[in-house]
Amino acid sequence: xxxxxxxxxxxxxxxxxxxxxxxxxxxxxxxxxxxxxxxxxxxxxxxxxxxxxxxxxxxxxxxxxxxxxxxxxxxxxxxxxxxxxxxxxxxxxxxxxxxxxxxxxxxxxxxxx
Numbered sequence: 124x125x126x127x128x129x130x131x132x133x134x135x136x137x138x139x140x141x142x143x144x145x146x147x148x149x150x151x152x153x154x155x156x157x158x159x160x161x162x163x164x165x166x167x168x169x170x171x172x173x174x175x176x177x178x179x180x181x182x183x184x185x186x187x188x189x190x191x192x193x194x195x196x197x198x199x200x201x202x203x204x205x206x207x208x209x210x211x212x213x214x215x216x217x218x219x220x221x222x223x224x225x226x227x228x229x230x231x232x233x234x235x236x
Contacts, residue, residue, distance in 0.1 A: 170231075199213075
């Protein structure tokens, strides 16, 4: 991803990235998969090796109660998990009357060197 950006940008220009944090949607993943573990967010090294300097990094994390399985299904479809989910796991999600979800993201700001 970073090589095309570095080809298009001049020194001094900025890029902001948002990556899933370690606990992003962990509650939904625990329903979908037989076992789960927090996943580390993407590293900044790829950007740095392509000529970007990490200027800032912020974690945004909060919980939210989702009270409708259709919204949970929509959230699921916006993730790679929606393309991997088994029919049995989708049925479990559709059988929920609600679920507390963790939204966890890492926001990074890079500057082209």
